[in-house]
């Protein structure tokens with residue numbers, strides 16, 4: 001038996017599924033809609049403190065729900081691997097925790113209190129086994145993740161304050177592949193207005209601008225813009241997009257309307273600054289306003305940066321070696337379908353981050369669930385990845 005197999009076996013034995021599930025159930029039991037996750041974070045801080053960890057809290061601009069921070073230090077030099085989770089949930093009716101032999105259910109069980117509890121268990125396993133022989137693990141969890149109630153501003157502040165690791169594992173519900181690219185996202189809402197008052201259509205001045213025609217013109221221009229965006233494309237993530245989700249104008253059939261508004265999204269690939277993306281969109285609107293003699297107001301709301309991860313990064317090698325040692329083969333590479341905190345770590349760092357969590361479903365619904373056996377697997381993978389990553393030797397030497 002070689003050393004890595006021994007390490008894997010030691011870590012596996014140290015995972016306490018009952019302890020993990022108890023933490024998950026306790027976290028799910030505290031309602032924590034985005035912006036209001038203070039009580040859930042307090043609960044987690046109490047659990048960790050009772051476990052003997054030194055817990056610190058940082059408001060990071062959101063004093064109603066200070067983030068929870070724990071460091072596990074080997075006492076020897078080496079890199080820091082961060083486990084980062086959010087404890088806020090989308091604004092839906094609260095569902096209390098439920099549990100049977102196979103599944104854990106309730107608000108946030110999938111997104112992402114289950115995964116966070118698995119990361120907590122990994123932290124305990126590393127401490128209990130002494131498997132962290134160099135470097136350290138930084139465990140963080142926070143509020144303000146879910147849009148549109150939060151825009152990641154608490155985590156952004158923590159990163160800007162230097163409170164981050166050299167690399168990050170994020171236990172969001174994504175299991176089937178390692179995301180190596182993800183598009184950035186923004187929402188936009190455009191109001192097109194004319195100066196005159198509402199008026200019966202037969203009385204309107206002949207040269208009064210039409211906001212509906214300007215809206216139609218905008219749709220046509222965004223169509224052309226989308227055509228041009230097909231040249232900006234990535235093997236995994238596809239191409240950049242501009243999407244129109246709704247359009248509204250008018251009150252009754254024969255009144256000349258004053259306003260037309262449209263709303264949609266813009267998604268872009270890594271390598272472009274978010275400010276450039278916005279500038280380009282606003283430039284298109286400026287041209288339209290001048291040509292249609294309308295005034296155009298745009299609320300361009302940035303959600304998250306685009307994301308990229310180098311498959312050769314040492315974090316990926318440590319993670320894949322750990323994953324393979326349990327599953328028999330490494331995970332394929334793919335695109336991140338959503339934006340998450342990994343995008344913030346990339347955008348503000350770049351700090352490499354892997355999104356990988358337990359098998360689960362029902363995110364952003366009232367029917368969330370997470371697979372109990374897979375929670376155990378994630379705790380094991382996180383602990384082993386930390387041990388390999390922080391040891392600072394090439395992962396290939398460490399796992400047969």
Ligand SMILES: [Zn+2]
Nearest residue numbers: 086111112172
């Ligand atoms: Zn989430």
